[in-house]
Amino acid sequence: xxxVAQPEDQVNVAEGNPLTVKCTYSxxxxxxxxxxxxxxxxxxxxxxxxxxxxxxxxxxxxxEAEFNKSQTSFHLKKPSALVSDSALYFCAVRAxxxxxxxxxxxxxxxxxxxx
Amino acid sequence: xAGVSQSPSNKVxxxxxxxxxxxxxxxxxxxxxxxxxxxxxxxxxxxxxxGNSAPDKSxxxxxxxxxxxxxxxxxxxTIQRTQQEDSAxxxxxxxxxxxxxTFGSGTRLTVV
Numbered sequence: 178x179x180x181v182a183q184p185e186d187q188v189n190v191a192e193g194n195p196l197t198v199k200c201t202y203s204x205x206x207x208x209x210x211x212x213x214x215x216x217x218x219x220x221x222x223x224x225x226x227x228x229x230x231x232x233x234x235x236x237x238x239x240x241e242a243e244f245n246k247s248q249t250s251f252h253l254k255k256p257s258a259l260v261s262d263s264a265l266y267f268c269a270v271r272a273x274x275x276x277x278x279x280x281x282x283x284x285x286x287x288x289x290x291x292x
Numbered sequence: 293x294a295g296v297s298q299s300p301s302n303k304v305x306x307x308x309x310x311x312x313x314x315x316x317x318x319x320x321x322x323x324x325x326x327x328x329x330x331x332x333x334x335x336x337x338x339x340x341x342x343g344n345s346a347p348d349k350s351x352x353x354x355x356x357x358x359x360x361x362x363x364x365x366x367x368x369x370t371i372q373r374t375q376q377e378d379s380a381x382x383x384x385x386x387x388x389x390x391x392x393x394t395f396g397s398g399t400r401l402t403v404v
Contacts, residue, residue, distance in 0.1 A: 209390055220298075220383055220397040221335075228391050267335065277323045277342055277390055279351070284334035 179204045181270050183283035190258045191291050198253040198286045200242075200268030207273040210251040211280065212242055215265040224266075227251060228273075238262070258290045294318075296396035298384050304402045305374055313369040313399045317386030321394075324367050325387075326359060329398070330380040338382075341367065374403045 180203045190196045202208055209228055213221040225236025232244040242253045251268060265287050269280040297316040305311050317324050326338040337351040341361045352358070356374075361367040371378055381400050387393040 211391075211393070213395070218400075220296075221385075221395040223394065226391050269335075271390060273390065277387060278348075279325050279327075279337040279340050280335075280385075280393060281337075282327075282335040 179270055179272055179275075179281040181268050181281055181283035183266075183268055183286045185286050186284075187287045187289065189289045189291060192260055193257050196255050196258040196262070196288065196290070198266050198268075198288060200251045200253065200283060201249050202251060202268070202270045203249065204270050204272045205274070208251075209271045209273055210242075210244060211269040211271075212236065212240070212251075212253050213267045213269065215267065215285075217264075221267065224253070258288075260290050260292050263288055263290045296384055296386050296394050298382075298396035298399050300399060301397065302400045302402075304404060307376060307403055308373055310370065310372045311374055311401065313371075313382050313401070315367045315369070315384030315386075315396060317365065317367070317384070318388075318394055319365075321386035321388045321392075322364070323387045324361055325385045325393070326367070326369050327383045327385065328353075328380045329383060335383065338369070371401075374401075376403050379403045 182201045211226045212224040227244045235241045267285045268283045299314045322343045324341045327335040339359045340348040356372045359369045381398045383398045385393045385395045
């Protein structure tokens with residue numbers, strides 16, 4: 178079975194500081210990994226994905242994530258946080274061998290960037 | 293349209309009533325998914341349509357929940373005899389391949 182763990186319910190960071198939102202996963206075979214962001218009363222917006230290739234993936238709004246197969250992690254990072262980055266972040270996984278099956282999500286991490 | 297469209301955006305209903313939630317996916321996307329997001333929870337898979345195959349209903353929480361997808365496009369999620377625990381945000385997503393999942397803005401359902 179596939180699963181995703183986001184160990185932190187809440188991450189607080191000062192504006193201008195680097196931020197990290199952690200994600201680890203469990204899947205049989207090779208994973209497809211995703212990060213989505215959710216602003217209040219909105220749906221999920223795609224940030225970035227890892228399918229294959231370079232382990233460092235760059236996405237929207239200056240975010241990036243690094244796929245680490247040995248640690249089964251896909252942490253989301255940004256060098257300099259903005260107040261506008263405050264939102265709920267979800268990591269998700271899909272096994273590459275399972276076809277277009279539903280994504281399995283973590284419980285989400287609320288990021289708060291303080292001015 | 294350019295994105296996934298869901299309607300209504302908000303729905304308040306009385307306990308025991310039936311509700312229908314609509315999802316209009318991106319044109320050409322063969323896969324369509326329904327998820328539920330309860331307060332303080334992550335996203336829970338409900339049902340999934342892939343092309344002309346029989347839907348995967350393994351995530352539906354009870355037989356009060358059903359969904360259909362007409363003509364491989366628009367989908368309707370129906371909840372019969374709503375209960376207060378059905379209150380949640382219902383999200384729809386569509387995709388063409390393994391990495392293009394696009395979500396709608398969701399329907400916030402409140403059962404009073």
